[in-house]
Amino acid sequence: MPLLHPLLPVTAGALGRLLLCDDFSAVPAAGPAPRRRPRPVSAVRPGRARRALGPGAARVLADTVRSPRTPPPWSPEAVDAALHGVLGRFEATAETAGWRDAFDGLDEDVLGEAAAEARAFGADPAAAVDDLVGELGRQLAAWQEAIGELGRELTAAAQERPLPEWAADAGRSEDVRRRRARQALLEAIARHHHGPLPGEEPDDRPW
Numbered sequence: 001m002p003l004l005h006p007l008l009p010v011t012a013g014a015l016g017r018l019l020l021c022d023d024f025s026a027v028p029a030a031g032p033a034p035r036r037r038p039r040p041v042s043a044v045r046p047g048r049a050r051r052a053l054g055p056g057a058a059r060v061l062a063d064t065v066r067s068p069r070t071p072p073p074w075s076p077e078a079v080d081a082a083l084h085g086v087l088g089r090f091e092a093t094a095e096t097a098g099w100r101d102a103f104d105g106l107d108e109d110v111l112g113e114a115a116a117e118a119r120a121f122g123a124d125p126a127a128a129v130d131d132l133v134g135e136l137g138r139q140l141a142a143w144q145e146a147i148g149e150l151g152r153e154l155t156a157a158a159q160e161r162p163l164p165e166w167a168a169d170a171g172r173s174e175d176v177r178r179r180r181a182r183q184a185l186l187e188a189i190a191r192h193h194h195g196p197l198p199g200e201e202p203d204d205r206p207w
Helices: 012-020 055-065 076-097 108-120 125-157 165-194
Strands: none
Touching: 076 125, 076 165, 108 125, 108 165, 125 165
């Protein structure tokens, strides 16, 4: 069998013909390797397409980017927000009106100071005391009316449901403040005109 030339490129078909030939002269010369034709652009494999999200994944993604949901007006969150709004508006009104400050530290000495100031300026001390008591009485009336309005607004904000304990406590606390202010005014008037009140509770009671 003749030896193959080391520089001769041999294909499978040429090798078969070579084996059947007696000499190398019968072997057709191998031409250059055929060039591969470029693939048309349409045949080029495009980049991997992005897979579409499934329904569940799409909902999860939408929930993460969606704006916060506004609770329905009958939900506990919306009711609490409405109650806080009512109490906040009442606090602002009470602060502006000055009801609490007007009765803070009120006693017979306050009435006595009003009488003494009027006397110093040559005015009627009794009339000065009456004017002060009348003004405090009007403030008590306005305070009471505001508390009544507060109760109606809280009831409406709760949508006819029972008030939460914290909201009821806020209303009760305001009621107690006004009643104490009224009691302080009555005692100041009585002590200013009649001196110390009899029948004070003893400090050594066992209950």
